[in-house]
Amino acid sequence: MKEKTGFNPQSFAVIGAGPVGCIVAAFLAKGGYDVTLCDVIPELIEPATTPGIILEGAENLQQAVTRTCTNVDDLAANPPDVIIITVKATATPLIASAIESFYKEGMYVVSWQNGIDTELDIAKILGKKPVMRAVVNYGCGLVNPGHVRIPFHHPPHYIQELDPESAPATEAIAEAFTKSGLATSRTDQIVSMVWRKSVMNASTNPVCAVTDMTLGEALTDPFVSQAVRGLVKECIKVARGNEISLGWDYYPYCMEYMMGGGAHKPSMASDFAMKRRTEIDYLSGKIIEYGEQAGIETPCNTAIRAYVKALEAKF
Structure with missing residues (x-):
């Protein structure tokens, strides 16, 4: 009640x-x-x-x-x-x-x-x-x-x-x-909404941080965009493996939404610029954690977290 x-x-x-x-x-x-x-x-x-x-x-x-x-x-x-x-x-x-x-x-x-x-x-x-x-x-x-x-x-x-x-x-x-x-x-439906947003953040924030690119630059670069797409697909797989609903059309929606970011640099890129600790453990780290829970391998997220952690250690 x-x-x-x-x-x-x-x-x-x-x-x-x-x-x-x-x-x-x-x-x-x-x-x-x-x-x-x-x-x-x-x-x-x-x-x-x-x-x-x-x-x-x-x-x-x-x-x-x-x-x-x-x-x-x-x-x-x-x-x-x-x-x-x-x-x-x-x-x-x-x-x-x-x-x-x-x-x-x-x-x-x-x-x-x-x-x-x-x-x-x-x-x-x-x-x-x-x-x-x-x-x-x-x-x-x-x-x-x-x-x-x-x-x-x-x-x-x-x-x-x-x-x-x-x-x-x-x-x-x-x-x-x-x-x-x-x-x-x-x-x-807040869990679903948190994941719908966090998949985007986990797929772009660390990439923009380590490359010092804006969202628009990362998503239009022929090589970097492949990394972003790989992260998005892996995150979606983990969400579905944990029965977290993103929606059947989430992937195209996600890519279109992120493209709208244009010249915006995500907060993790700002953290790098200011030599501050990032939220990588609550983004890629959580995707890895939930992947392990569902028995799903997460090589893309594991790699990008490692890059961010290695650079953080130099701050």
Whole structure:
């Protein structure tokens, strides 16, 4: 039986002031909500209150958030109704542990991240009831702190709770996103949606990172495009081996969607440029893990993960 609730979120905390976090924080603030933007790097959050976050491209907006902080623990002084995690997946367990220290019944935590099973890492610490997973459909890059370029935005976005009893709260959070300009719907197919997006990311992010190419360059190069196509097909095989539905026409849809990225460089390429640790373990690593579970070999993903790991080791 689903929980009856009058949950009406008014305060949000966004953890991570990268491009993804800045976008959701700016839109929620524009929607009239109390928004705290949190990041350990002071320079990233400094412009968020004055002059405000700047979005340009597919969306154009300048909006200040309510406040900023540099430590998740600082949120304990005035706990928000909803916490949205937008940091790199590798930091998820650490963030969830910090939230645990002030978590209280009725608070919800949304994984607004790339990668497979990020929400499960949160649930290992906080339990399933407060945890939700979102799939967002925009490309973005940080021009400067608080200044984001958005090459494309293809709403709606989707969100689902891990515990069915939290479905009413999911609906309320989706309504808040939609009211703010990020059209979002609750779904009961989030695993499929996460994989539909993650297959694309696993097939392009590491390739663009190691080649320093944009999506358009990688997909039109006669040799590199073969590597991307091989990764896509292998990921699809793994998904189907685990009975994860992608849809009968996913392959042509996937290739057409990725071609639309054009001059956009995926986030992993930016990570390489900044000599930061990547999310490869939540993309290729998860494909390999699920391949082993289904008895499916994954030579393409195993190879590309090895290349990324070898280059990361030199940072």
